[in-house]
Amino acid sequence: EIGPYQILRPLGSDYSGVLYKALHPQTGNTVALRLLSAEALQSTEDFDQWMSAGKAAIELNHPNLQRILFMGYDGGRAYLVMEFVESKSIRQRLQEQGRIPALEALEIMIQTGDALAYGQARNIIHGDLRPNHILIGFDGRVRLSGLGIPKHLLKDLHLMAGTPGS
Numbered sequence: 001e002i003g004p005y006q007i008l009r010p011l012g013s014d015y016s017g018v019l020y021k022a023l024h025p026q027t028g029n030t031v032a033l034r035l036l037s038a039e040a041l042q043s044t045e046d047f048d049q050w051m052s053a054g055k056a057a058i059e060l061n062h063p064n065l066q067r068i069l070f071m072g073y074d075g076g077r078a079y080l081v082m083e084f085v086e087s088k089s090i091r092q093r094l095q096e097q098g099r100i101p102a103l104e105a106l107e108i109m110i111q112t113g114d115a116l117a118y119g120q121a122r123n124i125i126h127g128d129l130r131p132n133h134i135l136i137g138f139d140g141r142v143r144l145s146g147l148g149i150p151k152h153l154l155k156d157l158h159l160m161a162g163t164p165g166s
Contacts, residue, residue, distance in 0.1 A: 003074040005033055005081065014132070015039065021084060031069060032082040047078065054080060056124055064115035066135065066145040082145070086138045091131035108134065111142035 001007065005022040011032065012019050022033040036050070057068040067083040090108070093100060100108070112134055119125060126133070126146060133146045 002033060002035060002077065002079050003072045005031065007033070022081075030084045032066075032084045034080045034082070036078040036080070050078065056122075060119065060122065060124065062115055062118040064111045064142050064144055065118070066143045083143075085135050085143050087135040087143065089132045090134040090136065093136060094131065108136065108142050112144055115142075115144040 002020075002022070004024060004026065006025055008021045008023055008030075010018060010020055015037070017035050017037040020033045020035065022031050023029070024031060051071065054068060054071040058071070061067065066085055068080065069083060070081040072079050072081065088096075090100075116126060116129075126144070128146055129144075133144060135143045135145055137143060
């Protein structure tokens with residue numbers, strides 16, 4: 001358990017921590033829960049930046065964004081609760097198929113662009129756009145994950161830097 005959430009299974013991990021499928025037992029809602037790694041939050045400044053980015057991201061509501069629902073701190077561990085999307089990332093699709101048909105790729109980019117433009121209009125950028133962060137829902141709708149860096153935090157992006165091509 002992390003906070004009030006029951007961990008169901010791991011979904012993956014990267015530099016920022018481990019992503020789990022989790023359940024809120026009181027509401028019955030299934031969520032994606034990211035437990036942040038110690039490496040991602042090495043200082044008070046890192047934690048403050050994470051809190052600022054999370055607060056900004058919670059305010060975002062767009063059909064092509066994976067919603068941020070809650071940020072918490074439990075037993076010395078920071079975590080982020082997000083909408084759970086039954087999906088595959090662009091990276092997974094490319095690994096499985098080798099390529100995505102042109103018209104489908106265009107639709108994916110249009111929906112991704114809509115999400116990025118929505119954030120930009122609110123002074124929020126992505127900062128780590130890569131194939132893992134573009135999710136194609138089993139319902140066909142694209143959702144961009146990881147949007148939420150307020151422009152005033154751009155002076156120090158070491159917390160958000162990803163691995164090219166991942």
